Amino acid sequence: MPVIEPFRIKVVEPIQMTTRRQREEVLEEAGKNLFSVPAESIIIDLLTDSGTGAMSARQWAAMMVGDESYAGGASFRRFEAAVKDIFGFERVIPTHQGRAAERILASTLCQPGNVVPNNTHFDTTRANIEATGAVAVDLPCSESVDLQEPAPFKGNMDLEGLVKSLDENVGNVPFVMVTVTNNGGGGQPVSMENIRRVSRICRERGIPFYLDACRFAENSFFIKQREDAYRSLSLIDIAREMFGYADGCTMSAKKDGMANIGGFLCTNDREVARQEEELLILTEGFPTYGGLAGRDLEAIAVGLYEALDPDYQTYRHASTRYLGDKLAAGGVPIIQPPGGHAIYIDAAAMLPHLPRDQFPGQALALELFLHGGIRSVETGSVMFGSRDAESGKEIPARNELLRLAIPRRVYTQSQIDYVVEVVLEIFAQRHRIRGVRIVEQPQRLRHFSAVFDFVEREAVAINEGVLAAP
Numbered sequence: 137m138p139v140i141e142p143f144r145i146k147v148v149e150p151i152q153m154t155t156r157r158q159r160e161e162v163l164e165e166a167g168k169n170l171f172s173v174p175a176e177s178i179i180i181d182l183l184t185d186s187g188t189g190a191m192s193a194r195q196w197a198a199m200m201v202g203d204e205s206y207a208g209g210a211s212f213r214r215f216e217a218a219v220k221d222i223f224g225f226e227r228v229i230p231t232h233q234g235r236a237a238e239r240i241l242a243s244t245l246c247q248p249g250n251v252v253p254n255n256t257h258f259d260t261t262r263a264n265i266e267a268t269g270a271v272a273v274d275l276p277c278s279e280s281v282d283l284q285e286p287a288p289f290k291g292n293m294d295l296e297g298l299v300k301s302l303d304e305n306v307g308n309v310p311f312v313m314v315t316v317t318n319n320g321g322g323g324q325p326v327s328m329e330n331i332r333r334v335s336r337i338c339r340e341r342g343i344p345f346y347l348d349a350c351r352f353a354e355n356s357f358f359i360k361q362r363e364d365a366y367r368s369l370s371l372i373d374i375a376r377e378m379f380g381y382a383d384g385c386t387m388s389a390k391k392d393g394m395a396n397i398g399g400f401l402c403t404n405d406r407e408v409a410r411q412e413e414e415l416l417i418l419t420e421g422f423p424t425y426g427g428l429a430g431r432d433l434e435a436i437a438v439g440l441y442e443a444l445d446p447d448y449q450t451y452r453h454a455s456t457r458y459l460g461d462k463l464a465a466g467g468v469p470i471i472q473p474p475g476g477h478a479i480y481i482d483a484a485a486m487l488p489h490l491p492r493d494q495f496p497g498q499a500l501a502l503e504l505f506l507h508g509g510i511r512s513v514e515t516g517s518v519m520f521g522s523r524d525a526e527s528g529k530e531i532p533a534r535n536e537l538l539r540l541a542i543p544r545r546v547y548t549q550s551q552i553d554y555v556v557e558v559v560l561e562i563f564a565q566r567h568r569i570r571g572v573r574i575v576e577q578p579q580r581l582r583h584f585s586a587v588f589d590f591v592e593r594e595a596v597a598i599n600e601g602v603l604a605a606p
């Protein structure tokens with residue numbers, strides 16, 4: 137039986153159609169940076185799956201009973217009960233989004249010179265750890281290196297690398313973290329076995345183990361599908377087992393909390409929680425709302441369970457895979473297999489005529505917008521690379537990727553068919569895509585505000601010799 141959307145649409149939001157001409161003007165004004173484009177001029181927005189989902193009627197209804205008391209609100213107790221039921225940690229600290237939880241965790245546990253291993257740090261996690269003077273180390277598994285070769289759990293942590301890192305840094309690792317699913321590594325899942333083994337390695341050494349739980353429900357579904365021992369377990373039981381191996385977690389409820397804002401931080405350590413709540417009060421708010429409105433806490437309390445609904449996850453994974461399979465069938469190189477929340481195009485493989493300092497991922501992102509009004513995000517050298525201050529040379533990232541992130545319960549299959557068609561039309565003309573250069577950039581997090589321009593055709597032509605034109 138085909139998998140269909142397990143919901144009906146009750147509220148609609150119009151999409152404004154635009155012409156290429158209009159999009160050229162908009163892009164010019166935005167300094168060729170898609171973060172600066174007004175959202176109304178986008179036809180399909182695949183910039184992120186974070187906070188962009190559609191809430192259910194039950195979530196909207198729950199928001200109406202939000203208790204906005206400053207302290208001791210009933211909404212906090214319902215939120216806390218839901219988080220404890222699924223995540224099982226003793227202390228639950230609400231925050232306005234995931235990075236606030238990361239900042240509080242890092243400020244509480246990290247000292248300058250500490251080392252924090254992760255399968256792959258998300259950029260805000262890395263930034264918050266590094267802001268304390270600690271070093272964030274990525275330890276992705278070896279299967280993740282070959283982007284196009286499928287493997288069931290390419291999000292796993294490299295266990296040998298972890299043991300080595302812990303042995304080299306005895307007494308210097310405040311916590312170990314595993315990100316589920318591995319967003320920086322293509323939205324790939326982490327197996328229960330890997331989580332269990334990381335947990336054992338940490339517990340033998342008395343090191344706290346945290347999960348970055350943003351997409352915990354998608355990861356639970358992958359475990360159910362791909363790990364034999366979990367086939368007959370419910371998603372909630374898989375999630376509970378997964379969290380049972382950890383000592384705490386950070387969470388962005390903008391992903392598998394199915395909410396438009398919110399997050400939280402959990403721990404089993406009462407003393408750590410006490411210190412974290414002190415920091416919370418400083419910048420986020422009182423521990424029974426943590427920077428959120430009571431109604432936001434209600435939306436999350438309902439959303440966490442909706443993310444674990446098997447019909448929803450079946451649809452979520454089928455629809456992401458649908459996009460990935462259609463692109464791959466048309467010859468587009470993508471990270472295989474498709475991840476849970478996004479499809480990642482290997483822009484370096486698709487545009488071999490562009491050298492890496494002409495940012496193939498950004499070049500493709502701009503073309504997707506110009507050709508079809510689709511917003512995506514480059515997750516390559518613009519986002520993760522840097523420019524050497526002395527030589528002015530670009531230091532590239534590990535990969536040149538373009539992420540098509542899929543908001544939850546937002547786009548229909550025909551809209552995704554439109555995305556497929558636009559990408560395949562561009563693919564057929566890919567040798568024409570121009571490289572880009574950075575005209576202006578800030579010192580940090582340059583992808584948000586850098587100004588770009590296309591590289592002149594003559595400069596591109598130098599590299600066209602190596603291209604087998606289609």
Ligand code: F0G
Pocket residue numbers: 183184185186233234235236258260261315319320348350387388389390398399
């Ligand atoms: N961890 C992971 C794995 C994430 O993907 C994100 C956000 C965060 C932490 C931070 O959460 O945004 O609520 O502060 N990822 C978004 C994205 C922004 O587009 O992938 P936040």
